[in-house]
Structure formats: C-alpha cells, structure tokens
Amino acid sequence: xxxxxxxxxxxxxxxxxxxxxxxxxxxxxxxxxxxxxxxxxxxxxxxxxxxxxxxxxxxxxxxxxxxxxxxxxxxxxxxxxxxxxxxxxxxxxxxxxxxxxxxxxxxxxxx
Amino acid sequence: xxxxxxxxxxxxxxxxxxxxxxxxxxxxxxxxxxxxxxxxxxxxxxxxxxxxxxxxxxxxxxxxxxxxxxxxxxxxxxxxxxxxxxxxxxxxxxxxxxxxxxxxxxxxxxxxxxx
Numbered sequence: 502x503x504x505x506x507x508x509x510x511x512x513x514x515x516x517x518x519x520x521x522x523x524x525x526x527x528x529x530x531x532x533x534x535x536x537x538x539x540x541x542x543x544x545x546x547x548x549x550x551x552x553x554x555x556x557x558x559x560x561x562x563x564x565x566x567x568x569x570x571x572x573x574x575x576x577x578x579x580x581x582x583x584x585x586x587x588x589x590x591x592x593x594x595x596x597x598x599x600x601x602x603x604x605x606x607x608x609x610x611x612x
Numbered sequence: 613x614x615x616x617x618x619x620x621x622x623x624x625x626x627x628x629x630x631x632x633x634x635x636x637x638x639x640x641x642x643x644x645x646x647x648x649x650x651x652x653x654x655x656x657x658x659x660x661x662x663x664x665x666x667x668x669x670x671x672x673x674x675x676x677x678x679x680x681x682x683x684x685x686x687x688x689x690x691x692x693x694x695x696x697x698x699x700x701x702x703x704x705x706x707x708x709x710x711x712x713x714x715x716x717x718x719x720x721x722x723x724x725x726x727x
Binding site for chain 2: 531601603604605
C-alpha cells in the first residue's frame with residue numbers, strides 16, 4: 502500500500518499564484534522528500550526534510566513537516582508555467598531501507 | 613552523461629516473453645532500487661539492493677526478479693511478461709552520506725508494453 506497520500510490529486514492555478522500540496526503518511530519516518538516529474542520523465546529531487554525539522558526552504562519552495570499529524574505540505578510561491586508537472590511526496594521509513602511514494606499531485610500552471 | 617542510465621528506454625514485447633531491463637550508475641552508491649509507475653498510482657517499489665549480496669523484495673515483487681551484477685549494475689527481469697506488467701519502470705540510487713543522505717537519483721525510465 503502507498504505510504505504517502507497527496508492532496509489534491511490535481512491543481513490548476515494561474516501563473517504568479519502560490520500552489521500548495523499536502524501529503525499524509527502512516528508510519529514513523531527518517532525523512533520526507535518531495536520530487537517533481539515532468540510528463541513521462543524521471544523524477545527529480547526537490548527538497549528533503551528530516552523528522553527533527555519542522556520547516557525548510559529552497560528558492561521558491563517551502564516545505565513543512567508535522568510529525569504529530571504525520572503530514573507535510575509543499576508550497577511553491579509565485580508559480581510559473583514551467584512549474585507544470587507532477588509532484589510526489591516520498592517517505593523514508595525509520596531504518597532507512599525503503600523510500601515509499603504517494604500517488605502524486607498534478608499541477609497545471611496557466612500562463 | 614547521466615548518472616543513472618536505463619536501457620532500453622522503450623520496449624514492446626509479447627505475453628510470455630522474457631524481458632530484462634538494465635540499470636547502471638556512476639554515482640558510487642551502494643543502494644539501488646527498482647520502481648514501477650502506473651497512471652494514478654505513483655511509484656511502487658519492486659526490489660531494492662544494498663550491495664551485490666543483499667537483495668530485498670519490495671511491495672510488488674511477484675512476477676519479477678533482479679540481479680545485482682556489480683555495485684554499479686542492477687537489472688530487473690520479467691521471466692514471463694504479462695499485459696498487466698505494462699508500465700513505466702524506474703531505477704534509482706540512494707545517497708547515504710552528507711547533506712544528501714536519503715536522496716534518490718532516478719534514471720529516465722524504461723517504458724514497457726506487453727501485448
């Protein structure tokens with residue numbers, strides 16, 4: 502079964518708006534990561550947040566992690582048409598062996 | 613050159629055929645993974661390996677086998693392909709050191725169609 506579940510499944514916004522995606526997971530984790538996938542291509546790592554961290558920034562990306570609620574959010578500020586892609590959260594389970602992915606959020610940014 | 617290379621990138625085959633998907637990496641990582649992606653289901657873990665002698669089943673290993681020929685090479689085999697194995701397959705390596713500890717590095721994928 503999937504470890505992470507993203508919400509929403511799909512999101513359509515105008516260029517310049519912010520995009521927020523959420524992820525919930527079920528078990529204890531070492532870290533949570535967000536990846537981006539352009540249609541049919543390989544996944545590209547965006548940002549990793551460890552279980553003892555609550556917030557992390559990278560450029561226009563902001564990730565939060567609430568381990569008590571087993572949830573995370575990814576915020577993309579000032580979105581661009583080039584941000585159109587699928588975004589996946591992935592959790593590395595305690596022990597560090599497996600990284601399990603959610604079903605993803607499809608983001609469409611209209612120019 | 614790509615750090616994680618998958619071959620073939622596309623393959624069409626028939627039911628019952630044996631198929632091998634190959635993955636090689638220049639990252640120097642010990643940990644390697646095979647995932648399968650189906651529309652709307654995200655990525656599901658098939659097998660993973662920590663070194664040549666350490667192979668582990670993932671969530672959906674039935675119908676698949678793997679071989680870790682060297683630190684840099686990890687291949688996935690379908691002994692007798694069936695249509696519901698039609699999917700996009702990804703190989704990945706994992707960093708276990710420094711700031712990038714836990715990060716996965718993906719190949720471009722192998723699209724397999726089983727008729």
